[in-house]
Amino acid sequence: MTVYIAREASKLWRKVCMETSVELQLLAEKWKLLLTGLMFQYIHGLAARGVHYLHQPGPTLQDLGYTILPELGRERGYISESLFTFVFLSFVLWTFHPFVYHSKRFYTVLLWWRILAFLVASQLLRIITFYSTQLPGPNYHCREGSKLARLPPPESITEVLLINFPHGVIYGCGDLIFSSHMIFTLVFVRTYHKYGSKRFVKLLAWVIAIIQSLLIVASRKHYTVDVVVAWYTVNLVVFFIDKKLPEMPDRSTGSQPMLPLNIKEKDGRPREENLKLLNGNSVDTADWRQRMQVNGTHGDDGNHVHSESAVNGVNR
The missing domain is CATH 1.20.144 (Vanadium-containing Chloroperoxidase; domain 1)
Structure with a gap:
């Protein structure tokens, strides 16, 4: 229970910091x-x-x-x-x-x-x-x-x-x-x-x-x-x-929030994680979906269908 509370408190603090950073830029x-x-x-x-x-x-x-x-x-x-x-x-x-x-x-x-x-x-x-x-x-x-x-x-x-x-x-x-x-x-x-x-x-x-x-x-x-x-x-x-x-x-x-492009990564975390944090999504490693490689680049599962269609010449 103590570990869970500490983890949730840490996530909440990171979220508050990210929101504050974005709001200050606005x-x-x-x-x-x-x-x-x-x-x-x-x-x-x-x-x-x-x-x-x-x-x-x-x-x-x-x-x-x-x-x-x-x-x-x-x-x-x-x-x-x-x-x-x-x-x-x-x-x-x-x-x-x-x-x-x-x-x-x-x-x-x-x-x-x-x-x-x-x-x-x-x-x-x-x-x-x-x-x-x-x-x-x-x-x-x-x-x-x-x-x-x-x-x-x-x-x-x-x-x-x-x-x-x-x-x-x-x-x-x-x-x-x-x-x-x-x-x-x-x-x-x-x-x-x-x-x-x-x-x-x-x-x-x-x-x-x-x-x-x-x-x-x-x-x-x-x-x-x-x-x-x-x-x-x-x-x-x-x-x-x-x-x-x-x-x-x-x-x-559920669309990508208006996160300023010049926002600095917090605690070495990638910008994609900061986006999830601002949207209120889980940022635990276990919750991340496996990324698929398409033409030498990586995309989330949510974008895989779009990328595969683009490779096949199909416009969805």
Whole structure:
């Protein structure tokens, strides 16, 4: 048992090292795009902070969702944030599972490259809409009489640039149309729907997105229109941008993964073994299939039929 555990631990460690090596090379190629996407997250926060200076509290607008759903109130407002935090953290962890588990269909760097593209496009549209028209905030801290509803003019540019994180993000007002929480939720759910492997989790993810929508309205963080607009805008943005971006290689089909040609052999092992390790296949010597010699060259049994056909002049 001890020998088996040690062998499996050694295989897992080699797999993690190989995955890390490949992902780092992809990161070296895509780091500028990824950094741009991350920097835009700060710009989006800065824009949301800026519109708070323009916010004018007033009577809550008539809203169908408010009529149907009772208000959670200040004491239970954490329920919506707790669910969003669960969705966010669980999705981030899932995107890194190829480093450990064998059931993988994507490269983490390339996946986050696509995610950030979806987020940036959606957030840019959101900035345009909430600066076009400022609505009176429906949340308790944005209503008339609250000290947080209005922000005094900033005393310095530093005060604006620091955006009072995280307090300024949690208690922001004015950045309503459309919901930022739904942008992240829908982008994550659509991404898992395409690249995830568990049908039950896909169905559960969509159910959670619906529940998240209802909780946002019930907690009065947004008007119903903010959530409705997010549902069709984000889905359309993801649909069209996904068509423009080059598709990632599907690692679950059993085809050769996109392993960079210049990757160094680990522990003196041949590149073919590294390919198997990245695909989650066994790399034990006993599992290797016997190689057949064709015209002085060697190929795996899986390629023998193709090679023999080529020798005989048959095109399969």
